[in-house]
Amino acid sequence: MIVNMKDGASEQQIEHIIERVREAGYQAHVTRGTERTIIAAVGSGGRRHELEALQAAPGVDTVVPIAQPFKLVSRQTRPQGTVVTVGDVRLGGHKVVIIAGPCSVESREQMLATAHAVKASGATMLRGGAYKPRTSPYDFQGLGVEALEILREAREQTGLPVVTEVMGSEDVDLISEHADMLQVGARNMQNFNLLRRLARCNRPILLKRGPSATVKEWLLAAEYLLSGGNSDVVLCERGIKTFETELRNTMDLAAIALAKELSHLPVIADPSHGTGRRSLIAPVSRAAIALGADGIIVEVHPCPERALSDGAQSLDLDGFEAMMRCLSDPMRPTASPERSPGKYAPRSAAAPAAGSYNLHGFSF
């Protein structure tokens, strides 16, 4: 921390701060400028909050942190990055992991049909909500334990590990028995009691970024899990609230690269919630991968127009299969409009010419 004294702070005020910095367990390095004095608190074993409180001391202008407030999640502690293993799936390794499934488990038939179809298209993990945090109390709240049993069956039939959301501490044991990975939803990112409880469970955690959480707050939420004993944590960017309302959220894609720069934890992207718009899911997924995302979690439903939740942003089974082809083929156009081969040239909007939309390894 740097304590930045006000212009004309008295010698007595400066001495007081030096003394308080030492009391807090740091060395005080003083720099006297022509108008201002700054006091750097040096060392790592001190009590940071005592330095922060100096903001209120006489003669102090500002107290400025010089180190990040998170430690265990920092990339400095593990520069090579972390791989989190869920069943036989490795998040943070060589391969981009695709997690697919319905927003909510609605029935055995719906979940099993989706599970087999997404596996056939190349997904390596399943998602499905059993306990649903819905904005309105009148909306479908999930099938609960019945859904957990269906998810277990889906895993047994397909061999794909399952991630599902846990809404409160009281559900952790039950969900841990049925699922391979527990998701903390965006609204619960700063449910600190839940985070402390999950730090003591034996399952890896998928930690979604809160809709109004900064990247630092997100990493500090992860720090709760690591500092409490659970280091198998995967971060998930799912869009933030901004003034723009054209899409469901504003996908903060650059935050994926930033989180990977600041932290060693794997980071995945949720383009379904991040955009709320089916046509953007494939292009936003490609962008997330370009930014270094370790995986994509995507909502897929056999019949989105009948979905009990998130139908508008769910891909159908064919849509998911098309997205997977688009992600694995560097030449395939995404769902966004293809480019024109020339000004006003007549061209079908539906059938992009081969090679007309070279997204990757493109030419200048």
Next chain:
Amino acid sequence: MIVNMKDGASEQQIEHIIERVREAGYQAHVTRGTERTIIAAVGSGGRRHELEALQAAPGVDTVVPIAQPFKLVSRQTRPQGTVVTVGDVRLGGHKVVIIAGPCSVESREQMLATAHAVKASGATMLRGGAYKPRTSPYDFQGLGVEALEILREAREQTGLPVVTEVMGSEDVDLISEHADMLQVGARNMQNFNLLRRLARCNRPILLKRGPSATVKEWLLAAEYLLSGGNSDVVLCERGIKTFETELRNTMDLAAIALAKELSHLPVIADPSHGTGRRSLIAPVSRAAIALGADGIIVEVHPCPERALSDGAQSLDLDGFEAMMRCLSDPMRPTASPERSPGKYAPRSAAAPAAGSYNLHGFSF
């Protein structure tokens, strides 16, 4: 527009609205439900603002638009997309256009050195500020006409077309003489007098998105240009203001795909202003291209630490060359941390293993 009447609106109120819809130049299609009545205004030749004003009429709950408010910029009017030609560069065509140069033209030597270097690395257009919209009146405001002459010389020496910002109507003629494309800066996106003036100039326009403008507002600003007679307009996403302050702005990357879905105009990305962080420029550029961006505009300075503006987000000449290699090579890692080959495996953070970071055409 749909006029949605309140529960229990009287027959007299409904008749009044029907009459007013007809007066505004539309047909009124009435649907009477069990509790509510809705009146659809059908047709295209009417006076839209008269419908909007019905929000204030007795018995009306809401007036909801059913069509987009922009017409000429809409993709519906030109599904094949538009190519804007600047010199011999085509924006919106097959190739991704890379526009590079310093934030501000600071000297002849600085601009010419940058111009030759970025051309050698593959840039196809030059940028450079002559008139600078700086937040503080004490910051460097640009060299003005001297910079325009330097830009002209840079174009003559390299053959690369030049884009530079125009801050007010009074500068349009002068800048049009020297530059190939005129930029409307983010802060001027809704300077309607300037937009009306630029609609009558003979240069293509680069229209940056305002930091608090929605995608619709951005497209309506472009509509000013097209409706005033200038259809050579390129949109540029450069980040929006959000609660997140870790980066200079929040790059709304999904808005690139959305703008291309809604409009036929070319869209480029400005990762320099969008992130303000040098390490994110290459990965965010790749992401923008994955989302369908037609070009990238990037700040490059021979010595960023001596730059008079935007040094922290400028690439140096080697950094730009590295970015260009990264963009054109599907296997090259970006500046973001490379992936670990295995949990806790010892590995140099500086030297990514070949093939360990397959961004494109990746494997699952």
